[in-house]
Amino acid sequence: MNELWDWDAAYAVLPELLLAFLKVTLVVTVVSTAIAAVLGLVIAILRMSVPKPVAVVISFVGDFIRMTPIVVQLLFAYWTFLSVDPIIIGIAVFGIHYSTYMAEVYRAGIESVPKGQWEATKALSMSTSRTWVAVVIPQALRATVPALGNYAISMFKDTPFLLSIGVVEMVRAGLTFGGNHFRYMEAITLAGVIFLLASYPTSLLISRLEKRLAYNY
């Protein structure tokens, strides 16, 4: 009963972990990544097109969000919006938190578009919106896909922080099982293995994408 590893407990906890993984961890990761990807792009473009003082304010807010721990932000939002479902809080906080990182990635991606591309759009009298939509963003995105993917993985691995606001994601599910059966080792180990099995192939995919997408101007 007290041996380090119990296969029966492992088999018993696995379905619960997988269920929490699919219902919470994956959903939060996918939805928050989508929010962060879109919001990050909006922030990056805004910062490059609004007057300088406004851009400074946007930068400051972004720095502020990046320089404070995500757990503090989760708790702050949770206690501020008590009537909101914690999973919604989680998705919003993860989305906004990571959008500030993504904005930096997009900024670098936009800056990696050679000056000659901008000059060509001007020589062709292209409008500002068309310049962004048809030329700059498609090229910037190619440069940013790998970094965006890595932030998505990083966010995925941060989802256990959700347990701080009572969301039953995979690790919380494991801890609950552990508390009920006095078997923590299997639950925690398997949760780690599931994270690894999901992250590792994704990161391989990203580095393959990176090679395929690179432009050689």
Added chain:
Amino acid sequence: MPTITDPDTVPAPRPAASVPAIKFENVEKRFGDNVVLKDLNFEVARGDRVTLIGPSGSGKTTILRLVMTLEELSGGYIYIDGEPLTHEERDGKRVELGEKAQKQIRKRIGMVFQQFNLFPNMSVLENIIEAPVHVLGQSKEQATARAMELLESVGLPDKADAHPLELSGGQQQRVAIARALAMDPEILLLDEVTSALDPEIVGEVLGILRHIADTTDITMLIVTHEMQFARDVSNRVMMFDGGKVVEEATPEVMFTNPQHERTQSFLQAVLGNGEDQIGTR
């Protein structure tokens, strides 16, 4: 090869021939403390082919970039067809024009760059029709038909669906020329268009530009190190040094009998000492 000008897309009647296509008036350009151009005055008549020569750093490329509004004018005025390009004089003051007014004039000007600057995220065809469709408001069919004509005339009709980075430098530059011509510019700026190409490819690009020069009345302002090309295509050569025009002449005079000592030494350095380095075509 079909001719470059399509009768359907010829722009509205142009101003009287006496109005210069390009006019520089007391133009000054500084980069920080570095004065690149100072008190520069010159005119380019409609249909002229003017080549700018001179040592690097003499401001030749800056002149093209000012006309394309890629650089901001530090002082003075540039007029296109007699209309101010970026700044005008109002009540004795130098006032910058609004973006809308600037764009209206900019549309008449096309530019081909040393580094081609094709959009790598678009196919060759998409590169060429992008501005005709979204800037000039042509239908996609109309723009495509014209683009195919232009690709034919630059010898790349089978590359419409290729992506720029799959093409050689010479091919990319030919596409860039087609892209600029698709906007039916009145003025075409050629900025060292062969400098990034392998020597054996230079000829094919210059051949196309010669053809355009022969078959259209587009005003051309050319910066090049290809003196033979300058001689073949241009009817005027301006020698720049230190941001000023030191000599201006027909290519025949400029290349056989330059008057200014600075021009003589420059041409000697560029062409070598041989007597007949520049033959005629």
